[in-house]
Every structure is written in structure tokens, then in C-alpha cells.
Amino acid sequence: MSDRGVPSQLDPSLLAAQEIQNRFISENLRRIFLLIYRIVRNVDDAQDLTQEAFIKALQRQDQLKDLDKATHWLSRIASNTAIDFLRRNGKVNFCEIDALIEPLTEPTDSPEQAVLRREHRTHLEGGLEVLTDRERTALLLRDVEGLPAELVAEQMNCSKATVRSHIANARIKFRRYLERSRRTSGRKRA
Amino acid sequence: MTHPSEIQLALLAGGDLALWERWRVRRHVAHCGQCEGTLEALRMSSNQVRELAAELPKDLNWNRLAEEMTGNIRVGLAAGQAIASFDKPPAVRRPRLAWNAGTVLACASILFAFAFWANIPRPQAEHLVQALKRIAAHGIGNFAQPGLRQEDVILEASTSGIEVKENGRALSLMHPHSDGATVTVNMQGSAGVRFIDADTGQVTTNKVYYAEQ
Numbered sequence: 097m098s099d100r101g102v103p104s105q106l107d108p109s110l111l112a113a114q115e116i117q118n119r120f121i122s123e124n125l126r127r128i129f130l131l132i133y134r135i136v137r138n139v140d141d142a143q144d145l146t147q148e149a150f151i152k153a154l155q156r157q158d159q160l161k162d163l164d165k166a167t168h169w170l171s172r173i174a175s176n177t178a179i180d181f182l183r184r185n186g187k188v189n190f191c192e193i194d195a196l197i198e199p200l201t202e203p204t205d206s207p208e209q210a211v212l213r214r215e216h217r218t219h220l221e222g223g224l225e226v227l228t229d230r231e232r233t234a235l236l237l238r239d240v241e242g243l244p245a246e247l248v249a250e251q252m253n254c255s256k257a258t259v260r261s262h263i264a265n266a267r268i269k270f271r272r273y274l275e276r277s278r279r280t281s282g283r284k285r286a
Numbered sequence: 287m288t289h290p291s292e293i294q295l296a297l298l299a300g301g302d303l304a305l306w307e308r309w310r311v312r313r314h315v316a317h318c319g320q321c322e323g324t325l326e327a328l329r330m331s332s333n334q335v336r337e338l339a340a341e342l343p344k345d346l347n348w349n350r351l352a353e354e355m356t357g358n359i360r361v362g363l364a365a366g367q368a369i370a371s372f373d374k375p376p377a378v379r380r381p382r383l384a385w386n387a388g389t390v391l392a393c394a395s396i397l398f399a400f401a402f403w404a405n406i407p408r409p410q411a412e413h414l415v416q417a418l419k420r421i422a423a424h425g426i427g428n429f430a431q432p433g434l435r436q437e438d439v440i441l442e443a444s445t446s447g448i449e450v451k452e453n454g455r456a457l458s459l460m461h462p463h464s465d466g467a468t469v470t471v472n473m474q475g476s477a478g479v480r481f482i483d484a485d486t487g488q489v490t491t492n493k494v495y496y497a498e499q
Contacts, residue, residue: 121359125352126342134339139346147355151362220338223331238300239332240339245302264296271296271331 116163117154124167125150128174134224134236135178145181149174171241175233175251182229223273227266234262235270289321290314299328410473441496443469443477448494459492 128149133142153170224232230252237248238259249259290298290311297303298311315321342348403411440451447460461467467481478493 117363121356125355126348129351129355130339130342133343139343139351143351143355147358147362150355150359151366154359154363155366214344217338217341217344220334224335224338235335236339238302239335260297260302261293263300263302264293267296267299267328267332268292270335271328274331274334275327 120154120163120166120170121150124170128170131171131174131236131241132178134240135175135229135233136181137224141181142178145177146174149177152177171243172251175237175241179233179252182233219277222277223270226269226273231262231266231269234259235266238263239267289318292324295321295325296328299325299332413473439496441471441475441477441494443471443479443494448477448479448492450494450496459494461490461492 125146129142129146132145132149133139136142136145149170153166153173227235233252234248237243237251238245243251245256245259245263248263249256252259252262294303294307294311295315298308298315301308303311315325406414438452440449442449442451447458449456449458461479461481467479470478470480472478475496476493478491480489480491482489
């Protein structure tokens with residue numbers, strides 16, 4: 097709102113708030129999108145849920161005063177939003193997004209490097225595919241987001257022992273997957 | 287030699303073992319090449335998860351997606367604000383009439399008190415002040431007057447009669463007791479009793495005036 101007919105766009109306090117909002121979005125957008133994407137494994141859903149998480153967070157302007165705390169708070173909202181989505185849907189839909197897909201061009205990589213890089217990533221992504229939703233979520237929150245097991249348990253609405261079990265199983269499955277694929281690729285080369 | 291379980295090693299790799307268990311497993315790993323290898327592999331796989339998590343999905347045009355999401359977030363926030371202001375109940379104006387009426391009443395009371403005080407004769411004003419002081423000190427109904435001197439004049443009226451006391455002497459005007467007697471006392475120095483005879487219905491009014499000489 098503005099006072100005495102001053103257009104709201106020129107209100108200095110509003111401009112400052114808008115500036116904080118923009119910075120908050122640009123600094124966290126990629127991280128939050130990736131976190132959600134790794135949990136739900138679908139670009140479309142990750143996009144919707146990322147937007148939802150940011151809107152939820154930014155509707156509480158008072159929480160943005162301390163940006164460091166706000167970042168943790170946003171991660172929490174994001175993971176909760178993704179976990180809720182998984183709960184609601186049971187299984188994630190794997191349809192691909194067409195409109196946003198463009199040929200990947202990475203000028204720093206040679207064509208060979210780009211192919212190798214893509215193969216490596218596909219290979220690693222396969223490792224996450226072998227995990228259950230709960231194992232993958234627990235692993236991402238613990239190993240990628242760096243949340244302590246207590247907080248992961250709180251966010252996943254289960255006990256700390258269960259979360260530790262999910263995390264351990266996820267690490268073991270991922271390691272076995274990598275070993276298996278290494279052996280397979282070694283055999284192919286031979 | 288009993289090796290720790292793979293679960294224990296997996297938890298140790300991420301620092302998720304309890305203090306005592308961590309110490310015990312670490313001690314074993316320090317002397318067991320096989321477990322050390324497993325632990326190292328688990329640590330590497332955790333690093334690879336981190337590495338993978340930082341990578342965007344393949345073939346995704348991030349700049350376009352980021353722009354689209356930023357735009358959608360702004361639209362969502364604006365819509366939220368619009369809905370919030372639409373849903374917000376209109377601001378209730380506090381009834382100022384009560385305050386205004388109260389102010390007017392207080393001013394009128396002050397004006398009336400001032401006019402009353404300015405219009406009454408000075409001796410009566412002093413008498414009134416004394417009476418108010420006595421009321422403040424002893425309360426209404428208590429007739430104790432410790433400050434009375436011998437030469438003071440007291441004019442008393444009750445349902446049984448009217449009495450004037452001065453210099454230790456008293457003049458009483460008695461009347462038959464009546465339940466319906468009305469006693470009046472005037473600030474100008476008069477007291478009266480009005481009563482009705484129960485048998486005859488006759489109305490009698492006795493009034494005694496005190497005049498200072």
C-alpha cells in the first residue's frame with residue numbers, strides 16, 4: 097500500500113522488499129529445484145513444487161529478515177512439499193517435458209567429453225533409481241542438504257532409527273549399484 | 287575377528303553412528319583392510335550422490351526454466367496478495383460517537399460545577415466545603431462531629447422532631463411519630479418535617495429557621 101497517492105512501485109520500503117525477494121529467489125532457485133527434482137524425479141512436478149515452495153516461503157515476509165535462517169527454512173518447506181507430493185501421489189509420473197528441452201550445448205566440453213559426461217550422469221542417476229522414495233529422500237536430505245538425522249526424521253515424519261535405516265540402506269544400495277555397473281562396463285571393455 | 291555390519295559401515299561413512307559405536311567400528315576399520323575398502327567405497331558413493339544432486343537433469347534448458355519459474359512465483363505471490371486483500375474484512379471504524387458524547391458530558395459537568403460554585407454565597411460555599419470534608423473524613427450517616435465548639439449552633443431534624451442546640455441549650459419541636467414523615471434540611475439554615483396523621487389524615491408541616499443575629 098502507498099501513502100498519499102505515491103504509486104506503490106515507488107515506495108522505497110516496497111522496493112527494498114522486492115529486491116530482497118528477487119535475490120532470495122535467484123540465489124536459491126537452482127538448489128531448491130534440484131532438491132525437489134531428485135526427490136520426485138520429474139521436471140514438470142519439480143517445477144510446480146519449486147514454485148509452490150517459494151510462494152509458501154515468500155508469503156511470510158517476516159521470515160526473510162535473516163536470510164541464512166530463511167535458506168534453511170526454505171529447504172525445509174521444499175522437502176516437505178516434495179514429500180507431501182510423494183505421499184499424495186504414491187508413485188511419481190515419469191512423463192518428460194518437451195517444451196523446455198533443448199539440445200544441451202556446453203561450450204567448455206569437447207563432443208567426446210560431453211558424451212562421457214552425459215553417460216556418467218545417466219549412470220549415476222540409475223543409482224538413485226534403484227532406491228525407494230523414502231530411501232532416496234532420506235539420503236538426499238542427509239548427504240546433500242546436510243540435515244542431521246533428527247531433522248530428516250522430523251521432516252519425513254518417522255523415527256530417527258527408521259531414518260538411519262533408510263540412509264544406511266540407500267548408501268549400501270547405491271554403492272552396490274556402482275560396483276555392479278563398474279564390473280559390467282569392465283566386462284564390456286574386455 | 288568379527289567384522290562390523292555393512293549398515294554400521296554405511297552409517298559411519300556419513301557420521302551417523304553413535305559415539306561409542308563409532309569409536310568401536312573405527313578401531314576395527316583401522317586394522318581391517320577389507321572393511322576399510324568398503325568404508326572408502328561408501329564414502330565415494332556418498333560423494334557421487336552429492337555430485338549428481340548438483341547436476342541439472344540432462345537436456346534441460348535451465349535459463350528458460352528459471353525464468354519461467356521466477357515469473358510464475360511472482361504471479362503466484364501477486365495473486366495471493368490480491369486474494370488476501372479481497373478476503374480481508376473491511377476495517378471496522380471504531381464508534382467515535384461514544385467518545386464525543388463522553389467529552390461533551392464531561393465539559394458540561396465541569397461548566398455546571400463552576401457555575402454552581404460561582405453563584406452560591408461565600409459562607410454557604412465554606413459550609414459546603416466543611417460538610418464535604420466531614421463526609422470525606424467520616425462518611426455519610428456518621429454524625430460524629432469532634433470539631434464542634436460550645437458556641438456552635440446545631441440544627442437537627444428527625445422523624446420524631448426538630449431540635450436547635452446553642453450554647454449548651456436546646457429547643458425541640460416534637461411531633462407524633464409517623465412512619466410517613468419526610469425530613470428536609472436546607473443549607474440556608476432551616477429544617478422541616480412533613481407528616482400525615484394516621485387517624486385523621488391531616489397533613490402537618492413543621493419548619494424551623496435559624497437566623498444568625
